[in-house]
Amino acid sequence: MTDSFHPPQRTLMGPGPSDVNPRILEALSRPTIGHLDPAFIGMMDEVKQLLQFAFRTKNELTIPVSAPGSAGMETVFTNLIERGEKVIICQNGVFGGRMKENVERCGGVAIMVEDEWGTPVDLGKAEQALQDHKDAVALAFVHAETSTGARSDAESLCALARKYDCLAIVDAVTSLGGIQLEVDEWGVDAIYSGTQKCLSCVPGLSPVSFSPKAVEKIKSRSSKVQSWFLDTNLVMGYWGTDAKRSYHHTAPVNSLYALHESLVILQEEGLENAWQRHADNHTAFAAGVEALGLGFVVAEEYRLPQLNAVSFPDSIADGDVRAALLNDYDLEIGAGLGALAGKVWRIGLMGYASNRRNVLFCLSALGNVLNDQGLSCDPAAAVAAARAKYAALQ
Amino acid sequence: MTDSFHPPQRTLMGPGPSDVNPRILEALSRPTIGHLDPAFIGMMDEVKQLLQFAFRTKNELTIPVSAPGSAGMETVFTNLIERGEKVIICQNGVFGGRMKENVERCGGVAIMVEDEWGTPVDLGKAEQALQDHKDAVALAFVHAETSTGARSDAESLCALARKYDCLAIVDAVTSLGGIQLEVDEWGVDAIYSGTQKCLSCVPGLSPVSFSPKAVEKIKSRSSKVQSWFLDTNLVMGYWGTDAKRSYHHTAPVNSLYALHESLVILQEEGLENAWQRHADNHTAFAAGVEALGLGFVVAEEYRLPQLNAVSFPDSIADGDVRAALLNDYDLEIGAGLGALAGKVWRIGLMGYASNRRNVLFCLSALGNVLNDQGLSCDPAAAVAAARAKYAALQ
Numbered sequence: 001m002t003d004s005f006h007p008p009q010r011t012l013m014g015p016g017p018s019d020v021n022p023r024i025l026e027a028l029s030r031p032t033i034g035h036l037d038p039a040f041i042g043m044m045d046e047v048k049q050l051l052q053f054a055f056r057t058k059n060e061l062t063i064p065v066s067a068p069g070s071a072g073m074e075t076v077f078t079n080l081i082e083r084g085e086k087v088i089i090c091q092n093g094v095f096g097g098r099m100k101e102n103v104e105r106c107g108g109v110a111i112m113v114e115d116e117w118g119t120p121v122d123l124g125k126a127e128q129a130l131q132d133h134k135d136a137v138a139l140a141f142v143h144a145e146t147s148t149g150a151r152s153d154a155e156s157l158c159a160l161a162r163k164y165d166c167l168a169i170v171d172a173v174t175s176l177g178g179i180q181l182e183v184d185e186w187g188v189d190a191i192y193s194g195t196q197k198c199l200s201c202v203p204g205l206s207p208v209s210f211s212p213k214a215v216e217k218i219k220s221r222s223s224k225v226q227s228w229f230l231d232t233n234l235v236m237g238y239w240g241t242d243a244k245r246s247y248h249h250t251a252p253v254n255s256l257y258a259l260h261e262s263l264v265i266l267q268e269e270g271l272e273n274a275w276q277r278h279a280d281n282h283t284a285f286a287a288g289v290e291a292l293g294l295g296f297v298v299a300e301e302y303r304l305p306q307l308n309a310v311s312f313p314d315s316i317a318d319g320d321v322r323a324a325l326l327n328d329y330d331l332e333i334g335a336g337l338g339a340l341a342g343k344v345w346r347i348g349l350m351g352y353a354s355n356r357r358n359v360l361f362c363l364s365a366l367g368n369v370l371n372d373q374g375l376s377c378d379p380a381a382a383v384a385a386a387r388a389k390y391a392a393l394q
Numbered sequence: 395m396t397d398s399f400h401p402p403q404r405t406l407m408g409p410g411p412s413d414v415n416p417r418i419l420e421a422l423s424r425p426t427i428g429h430l431d432p433a434f435i436g437m438m439d440e441v442k443q444l445l446q447f448a449f450r451t452k453n454e455l456t457i458p459v460s461a462p463g464s465a466g467m468e469t470v471f472t473n474l475i476e477r478g479e480k481v482i483i484c485q486n487g488v489f490g491g492r493m494k495e496n497v498e499r500c501g502g503v504a505i506m507v508e509d510e511w512g513t514p515v516d517l518g519k520a521e522q523a524l525q526d527h528k529d530a531v532a533l534a535f536v537h538a539e540t541s542t543g544a545r546s547d548a549e550s551l552c553a554l555a556r557k558y559d560c561l562a563i564v565d566a567v568t569s570l571g572g573i574q575l576e577v578d579e580w581g582v583d584a585i586y587s588g589t590q591k592c593l594s595c596v597p598g599l600s601p602v603s604f605s606p607k608a609v610e611k612i613k614s615r616s617s618k619v620q621s622w623f624l625d626t627n628l629v630m631g632y633w634g635t636d637a638k639r640s641y642h643h644t645a646p647v648n649s650l651y652a653l654h655e656s657l658v659i660l661q662e663e664g665l666e667n668a669w670q671r672h673a674d675n676h677t678a679f680a681a682g683v684e685a686l687g688l689g690f691v692v693a694e695e696y697r698l699p700q701l702n703a704v705s706f707p708d709s710i711a712d713g714d715v716r717a718a719l720l721n722d723y724d725l726e727i728g729a730g731l732g733a734l735a736g737k738v739w740r741i742g743l744m745g746y747a748s749n750r751r752n753v754l755f756c757l758s759a760l761g762n763v764l765n766d767q768g769l770s771c772d773p774a775a776a777v778a779a780a781r782a783k784y785a786a787l788q
Binding site for chain 1 (some may be wrong): 395396397399401402403406408410411413414417419420423424425426427428429431432433434437440443460462464465467468472486492495496499500543578582588596597599618619620621622623635640642643644645646647648649651652654655657658661662681689699720726731772785
């Protein structure tokens with residue numbers, strides 16, 4: 001017989017999931033009601049409004065997909081791209097590669113614009129690709145590369161897309177709620193995110209939003225969307241504005257309670273305040289990281305405050321450090337991914353996890369473990385450096 | 395500002411979600427940990443074993459898809475069916491039609507075998523189609539039609555598929571945990587279910603299982619699976635047996651806690667005991683329904699104990715009855731779907747909701763509401779009939 005599972009109590013400072021606010025866990029466990037219950041439909045309407053608030057958009061097609069961020073990515077590409085259509089994809093990390101897979105599996109043609117991992121998308125190269133491929137229908141890029149911690153200039157990239165009459169497709173999995181994001185003002189046409197990053201909600205849902213121009217492209221498709229489950233034409237029969245909602249699939253009711261609560265919390269704090277909090281905790285953390293003698297992969301001006309790719313000397317056994325942090329401190333930090341595997345740690349300061357306690361705790365624990373592993377450093381000095389930065393920020 | 399959402403406390407006796415066991419809601423709200431945390435990977439292994447137990451299979455590819463049952467259906471078709479391949483689909487309700495959509499969106503050809511709604515799949519017609527289409531690669535059908543409450547003979551249909559060298563694809567969304575289901579013994583090749591029916595878990599996950607023969611077909615595909623998110627070749631890098639699990643998508647961690655707990659509960663009760671409980675509560679409920687003067691859509695021998703399609707006189711305003719039950723009794727029953735819309739109620743006795751209290755409560759509440767709506771009936775007699783049946787069952 002298998003026993004009930006009782007997870008350890010971790011501090012989650014990896015690339016996500018991030019620490020979940022206890023208010024959200026409590027909301028998650030409220031009694032399940034039917035997915036067509038009038039009370040539930042009312043909550044769904046609030047979730048849509050709250051997502052419009054978080055994305056800063058008036059887009060009517062703004063909903064949470066009933067599956068994780070990867071399914072949000074697929075929702076965007078499978079709805080927008082038809083067989084033979086060209087999409088320019090700016091890749092500067094893992095998730096650009098996933099976009100390529102998505103486009104190709106939709107029968108589209110992916111034109112790749114490669115940038116070095118850890119750098120932002122190069123605007124010049126993106127524009128060159130747009131000039132070279134006038135028949136492209138979309139420009140796609142990752143706003144906040146979770147695999148490297150680099151922030152790209154989403155506003156300028158959207159402007160470029162518009163200039164060449166392309167749809168702007170944005171991966172905002174790690175950016176939503178953590179850094180400035182302006183869907184309407186920047187002219188984003190299709191965007192997807194995740195719940196388990198800066199919204200500090202449980203993983204499993206993917207907020208998406210489509211501009212009227214994107215919706216028009218979906219409506220004028222010559223072929224059916226190849227995924228029945230992700231077909232927004234069908235999903236909107238359930239999530240749309242008609243008084244009568246028709247069943248499409250059974251919504252993940254409790255996960256949506258959790259998303260609702262996480263967005264209520266974000267609204268209480270205010271978007272700008274949340275962005276500022278992420279920035280401040282990063283600043284303090286970065287001071288501590290440098291005091292430990294460690295480096296950053298990403299140049300300062302392009303660093304994501306919520307995802308810190310921290311490099312370490314070759315002498316350090318990556319896996320041993322992470323295992324010691326997990327086993328001795330119940331602290332999770334992330335491993336490097338793809339080209340950065342074994343070369344960096346990805347230390348998240350996302351959403352609820354972006355707080356002073358976590359910053360000081362992580363610096364202290366990491367410093368102690370590094371000392372154990374033979375890298376001489378001064379955890380107390382790192383903590384002091386972070387505290388000094390906090391004091392200066394006030 | 396939007397306030398936190400506090401759902402009403404309903405009794406869920408519709409077609410799902412069903413009442414969730416409080417143990418499962420509690421498990422759901424346990425602290426989130428990382429999707430690559432060793433503690434989580436250990437729990438994933440248990441979930442796979444527990445699903446093998448529930449499906450009665452040794453299939454290695456037995457996992458929960460990170461999305462609702464509709465995505466489980468899509469996982470099966472999108473992995474198994476390639477462009478131009480023929481699938482024979484037996485349709486006797488809504489979900490056969492959804493299978494057709496899935497096959498066609500994979501580029502396959504759906505050969506439809508239609509049966510009247512409320513009847514089981516006709517074996518003779520299925521065999522005729524297999525004879526007429528020797529090039530078909532699969533026979534697909536719904537074991538327990540949630541839209542009508544009819545049970546089809548899955549064992550015989552699987553045998554037919556085998557006889558004609560077709561894969562047997564089974565929709566077990568509403569059957570798993572509620573009625574006998576023997577994946578290995580019956581020779582099921584691909585099967586999907588949902589968590590929110592007879593497992594009484596929250597909605598949002600879809601257990602699936604593929605036989606070695608099905609896996610072989612997936613491995614020998616000439617084209618990539620068109621969905622990146624649902625591609626089992628990739629998903630198994632994360633859910634597989636390799637000691638090192640590679641990241642594919644972020645698993646819905648807390649929902650998996652809940653599924654684990656629901657399967658632990660099922661194991662504690664025992665599969666046969668769970669099936670018997672569903673049968674017994676249905677028998678008592680049916681006696682009460684008849685005492686109220688209402689009828690069943692499905693002939694007795696094909697009735698699903700967990701989903702009762704109850705017909706009512708034309709004079710009754712369907713929506714008013716359901717609204718009164720919801721508003722006055724916090725009791726949800728389901729509306730008819732598709733061809734049965736406005737003609738039946740779908741009353742679920744699924745999983746945790748399949749209990750004596752719910753049976754007696756529903757009969758009493760429904761009888762009272764029917765009286766209010768001008769249909770003369772005797773709720774007390776209905777309750778007495780059900781109680782008498784329970785006594786006889788002991």
